[in-house]
Amino acid sequence: MRAIVQQAFGGPEVLKVTEVERPDPLPTEILVRVKAIGVNPVEAMIRSGAFPLHGEPPFVLGWDVSGVVEHVVPGTSRFREGDEVFGMPLFPRAAGAYAEFVAAPSRHFAHKPSSLSHAEAAAIPLAGLTAWQSLVEIAEVGPGQRVLIHAGGGGVGHLAVQIAKARGAYVITTASAAKHTFLKELGADEVIDYRTADFAETVSGVDTVLELIGGDYADRSLRTLRPGGLLVTAVARADAELAARTEESGRRFAGVSVEPDHVGLDALAALVDQGLLRPHVDRVLPLESAYAAHELIEGGHVTGKVVLEP
Structure with a gap:
């Protein structure tokens, strides 16, 4: 699969498209085909080395995802293959969301609100x-x-x-x-x-x-x-x-340190369904333009969220 891998700390230019192995989900996990990825300021700080949360590179940034369940490990009951989901898996550990697939615990996801596009849903979790x-x-x-x-x-x-x-x-x-x-x-x-x-x-x-x-x-x-x-x-x-x-x-x-929580995601989805919550997506960019998304985030003038699409 394609992912955005950085081999060193630095500016947005260190974010490079790379072919990597698709992750294999463990027991309790699902494999999600990623349709959209929300970009957050914390990821720019990690990329630059100002907040080395993941240790030394190489690594794949990102947590906010919306996508479709590709595979469910037997014994995991929350979702079925083909379900549309969104979530913020594994935070603050690396989830590797700047990629075409993500494997993570099923209880770090919720059903995507049907009224939202994948880009809009990916703007919500973190x-x-x-x-x-x-x-x-x-x-x-x-x-x-x-x-x-x-x-x-x-x-x-x-x-x-x-x-x-x-x-x-x-x-x-x-x-x-x-x-x-x-x-x-x-x-x-x-x-x-x-x-x-x-x-x-x-x-x-x-x-x-x-x-x-x-x-x-x-x-x-x-x-x-x-x-x-x-x-x-x-x-x-x-x-x-x-x-x-x-x-x-x-x-x-x-x-407050944000935590993965499917109960909270379900509550946010309920507000969306009631017409009380709508994420604003400032810009949607292709995955290979992750560097441009970081330039926008660091510019400080984004309204709402910037989103990547594989």
Whole structure:
């Protein structure tokens, strides 16, 4: 099969199409013929060596997949051959999703919503599960709560806005001016242009902040939280000093590391079926243009997700 293999850390140019052996599924696993692959910022960090999660190259990046079940190992009961599925298998271990086939545990996948294309479905898993686990499982966002979501136009952010609205929250988000109309259409109640306004000066009484940017955003966000409010961060999740400062300010702290979860995927699919969640695909590129997908991601101006198709 074809896969995108990198032999060294470096820029997007290290991502090369290579012929490799098709994976053999183990007991409890399925073999998926990949139809689309979601590209995430964490993969660019791994590629560059800034976040060497997979150790030294060579390796194949990627987790977000949508495709068709090619083979089911006997004894595995969730799917049948021919089923359309989507998922984020094995994270944070290497899943090798930038490829034509992926083998992984069946319970890391869910049935693809029939109303979505494979490209749209591949845009959901990592970003959608991050948002779901942050807002629903950790923060328990509910009706009438005020939620501040940073980077609302990004992969996680644009899904988080929709999930929070589906839960009945009042949603405030930060984004560049070019994305304001898009975010209003997704249901955001307030959109703040981070380039012209300081959200920490204009937002207050927030129940939950979902911080997805890093830098000083977490500390500035503490000023927007009500006493007892919750800061959820996917960036500084292991920052003990930030956690201490948050607790000292009378607020609560939670770091989130996204986990594979078919229950969460089923919940996201249900929101799609109810018309409450729709992933936005900024660009679809062929597998061999993985380098161009990384250039777009690192440019910082993508709305929603970039997707590859084998």
